[in-house]
Amino acid sequence: MVTDEETELNVPIMSISSAASPHGPLVPQTQELCLILPVVKVLSTLSTHATLIVDIRVHKMMVNLHIILLLEETPLDAHCERMRRKPEAAVEETGLETRPCDPTAEKPAKSNASEINALCGVSNLTEIMVSHLREPSFWPMAQILLSWLHSRSKKQEGFSMTSQVQSHRASIGCDREVCGLKVVKKVKSMQMFHMPVTSAMQGDRLGICVTQFDPKLLERGLVCAPESLHTVHAAIISVEKIPYFRGPLQTKAKFHITVGHETVMGRLMFFSPAPDNFDHEPVLNTFDFSQEYLFQEQYLCKDLEPGATGSDQATEKAGQATEGLCPRQQWALVEFEKPVTCPRLCLVIGSRLDADIHTNMCRLAFHGVLLHGLEDKNYTESLLPKLRVYKLKHKHGFVERVIDDYSVIGRSLFKKETNIQLFVGLKVHLSTGELGVIDSSFGQSGKFKINIPDGVKPASHKLDPDTALKKRSRASKGETAKQEEGAERQEPAQHVSLSLSFKRYVFDTHKHMVQSP
Numbered sequence: 001m002v003t004d005e006e007t008e009l010n011v012p013i014m015s016i017s018s019a020a021s022p023h024g025p026l027v028p029q030t031q032e033l034c035l036i037l038p039v040v041k042v043l044s045t046l047s048t049h050a051t052l053i054v055d056i057r058v059h060k061m062m063v064n065l066h067i068i069l070l071l072e073e074t075p076l077d078a079h080c081e082r083m084r085r086k087p088e089a090a091v092e093e094t095g096l097e098t099r100p101c102d103p104t105a106e107k108p109a110k111s112n113a114s115e116i117n118a119l120c121g122v123s124n125l126t127e128i129m130v131s132h133l134r135e136p137s138f139w140p141m142a143q144i145l146l147s148w149l150h151s152r153s154k155k156q157e158g159f160s161m162t163s164q165v166q167s168h169r170a171s172i173g174c175d176r177e178v179c180g181l182k183v184v185k186k187v188k189s190m191q192m193f194h195m196p197v198t199s200a201m202q203g204d205r206l207g208i209c210v211t212q213f214d215p216k217l218l219e220r221g222l223v224c225a226p227e228s229l230h231t232v233h234a235a236i237i238s239v240e241k242i243p244y245f246r247g248p249l250q251t252k253a254k255f256h257i258t259v260g261h262e263t264v265m266g267r268l269m270f271f272s273p274a275p276d277n278f279d280h281e282p283v284l285n286t287f288d289f290s291q292e293y294l295f296q297e298q299y300l301c302k303d304l305e306p307g308a309t310g311s312d313q314a315t316e317k318a319g320q321a322t323e324g325l326c327p328r329q330q331w332a333l334v335e336f337e338k339p340v341t342c343p344r345l346c347l348v349i350g351s352r353l354d355a356d357i358h359t360n361m362c363r364l365a366f367h368g369v370l371l372h373g374l375e376d377k378n379y380t381e382s383l384l385p386k387l388r389v390y391k392l393k394h395k396h397g398f399v400e401r402v403i404d405d406y407s408v409i410g411r412s413l414f415k416k417e418t419n420i421q422l423f424v425g426l427k428v429h430l431s432t433g434e435l436g437v438i439d440s441s442f443g444q445s446g447k448f449k450i451n452i453p454d455g456v457k458p459a460s461h462k463l464d465p466d467t468a469l470k471k472r473s474r475a476s477k478g479e480t481a482k483q484e485e486g487a488e489r490q491e492p493a494q495h496v497s498l499s500l501s502f503k504r505y506v507f508d509t510h511k512h513m514v515q516s517p
Contacts, residue, residue, distance in 0.1 A: 049364055052242060056349070056367045145343060146170065146208075146223040147261060148178075158188055158211040163223060170208065171199040178213070179222040179229055179261075179341040185210040221261050222341060229343055232373030234335045235259075236287050236387070237348050239270065241299055244362040245352075249299035255350040255365055257334055260342025266334040268350075269506075270296040271389045272327040282329035285345055287371040293331070295391045295506055299366070300326045332368070333387070346370050380507075390503040393513070399430065399496035400447060402461060408450050409442050410498050416446045423448075423500070427515055431497040432459045438500075450498075460496050 146163040153159055170190065177184050190197050192206040200206045208223075222229065241249055249270065257266035271293040273280060334348075350366045357363070376382050397413030410428070414420055420441040428436050428450060434457060436450040502513040 049362070052244065052362070052364050053349075056347070145225075145228070146176075148221050148223050153215055158209050159213040159215055160207050160209050161223065162205075162207050164205045165200050165202050167202055169199055169201050170204075170206070175226055176208075176210070176223050177226045177228075178218065179224055179231075181218055181221075183213070184226050185213055229341050230373060230375050231339045231341045232336070232375055233339050233377055234333060234374040234379055235348075235370050236372040236374075237332055237334055237370050238284075238368040239299060239330050239332045239366050240368060241301055241366045242362065242364050245365045246361055249350075249366060251295075251297055256353040257336065258349040258351065259340055259370060260346055262340045262342070263351075263353075264340055265337040266350075267337075269333040269335075269389075270299050270330060271332070272296055272300060272330045278325060278327040280328065285369060285371065287331070289386050289388070292388045292390060295389050296330070299330060299332075302326055331371075333384075333389075342370065342373075344370060344373065384507040385509065387507055389506045390514075391506060393502050393504055395500040397498040397500075399460065399498065402456055403449075405455050406452055407439075408436070408452065408456065408460070408496075409447055410438075410450050411445075411447045413498055413500060414446045414448070416444070418446060420446075420448050423513070426500060426502060426513065428498050428500045430460065431495070431499075432457050434460065 145166040148161045148163045175184050187208050189209045251269050348368045352363045355363045374383050395413050400409040400411045402408050423438050434452050436452040439449045439451040442449045502515045
């Protein structure tokens, strides 16, 4: 059950984004959610956020108009019917499967109690909810996991945690770890709806009592079997942009990341499959470190404005959104500002919570699944080099002159201060069709020698700047030799251009340049 107030997201949303099943980020027992909206503001910004979260979670929603006593003493049935159509029309575009539901009020006023009871009451809401219940499919996880929602101290008994069992079973006498504090406590007693119980199963909501614990240390969090959950400093997640979010999702941008039972700031780096694999079928709930991935300046989508990706050449090479080609699956590396404790395959939601809540804009930016957590504090040195994300680099220059049938001199490909020895052995393409290899530097001005194994084509000889210069020299025999030596070299009408393309891996500390065979 999700209320309008819960969607502000400045508190964790574990109640609707708890641990994932092996088949995705959804908890199996969370098969349908009820969205409760105040009847006087059914289309507020927060209720819109709540609808989006339901769409991310379960794709099935029951809408309930609550507190109808806030309406004036006009015919309530007509007013409620009109207000009920608004959320139904609003969620129609999302593809949510909505259930019919009538308005309710918990405590009807005496003046119009009969009218409200004639429309619908809490009992009628209960009947509607029960009619749509299905037998849940449980998550057979080996370790216990509870979401701790709130807590209070009980005199002479200890500390009571109100929680919900997310997986496995809970029982009295077992040791439980309070995640985030790394404190292990033994369960002294349990209650379910104020009735003592000895065990609880997945989906049950219960209170557990432990001793010698300070409730001021942590307001809410996760409770699990000792050492069953791990604390991560960064994570690799799958990413899907929420279409109602305005603006791009850019690499190096910071978002509020809600994961597990925490909301922390995180910096993102987006990447996708190699351009040849854009149309491959998405692989869910796993990440392959043996594959190569293409670095992206931002999340790619079809509504991306042309020229917004930063590197135009890389954009054209990768076939990005400017040509209408987008990868079917994208990922992001999230680096958290502080470590978080969460289960694997849990739901991740990225938000812009610093945006004004009163403006007509969506603050939820993207969602995904946590595929791989990086637990090592020095993950940048130990783990990230295994992540094979590369950038496409392109350089362009010209042929200075032809030396012989197998060698040319190139220029304008490198700066004067560039160490050309780092590029020796890389292949370059000539605009006339030859394939050459950088052989060595030539002089001190950034020029270099290119070896062409298959020989220089006649077309390259015709466009040789030295050949054009000799023709111009013979046409101006009246000029003195001194003027010829001091004359500035002019370019021919057409050039023989050079292009150098290579890959550079983002996390390669040695900055090696790699070319495809």
